[in-house]
Amino acid sequence: MPDTPGTAGIFMGFDFGFRRIGVAIGQSTTGTASALVTVSHSDQPDWQAIDKLVGEWRPAAMVVGLPLNAAGDETDMSAAARNFAEALQERYGRPVHFVDERLTSVAAGAQFVQARSEGRARRKDAKKLDAMAAKIILENWLQSLPPAGSQHVEESSP
DSSP states (O other): OOSSTTOTTEEEEEEOOSSEEEEEEEETTTTEEEEEEEEEBSSSBOHHHHHHHHHHHOOSEEEEEEOBOTTSOBOHHHHHHHHHHHHHHHHHOOOEEEEEOTTHHHHHHHHHHHHHHTTSOOGGGGGGHHHHHHHHHHHHHHHHSOOTTOOOOOOOOO
């Protein structure tokens, strides 16, 4: 739980899927994120679970992974992720950002395999893969932000 809910540096990330939605929380100060949970998604996302997480963490904004094909083009899944993001924005009134999520599931799987080989995860932890993917999505977005305290200085012409 964050020390100061609602601070501008707290963000929530989502790995959208038709069966499950991974959720992560992160902060801009460190540029890091943590996998939280995987919520169900059948006909509708488990809004009750997402409501609880948003109420607890009070993120300043949300980040949704945008599934693109290998060429970088949008797909039917991209449209579904955009619809989910629109619902998040309407429901919680917070900005929603997108991140290209290509290969995040592969990276999450590789991290899981490594954690298993090191004894830090068990087979039953595989259900957390979507949350691990959300963590990677959110960290990619956080690391794309300008460093805290940096200022953009425009050069002037003489």
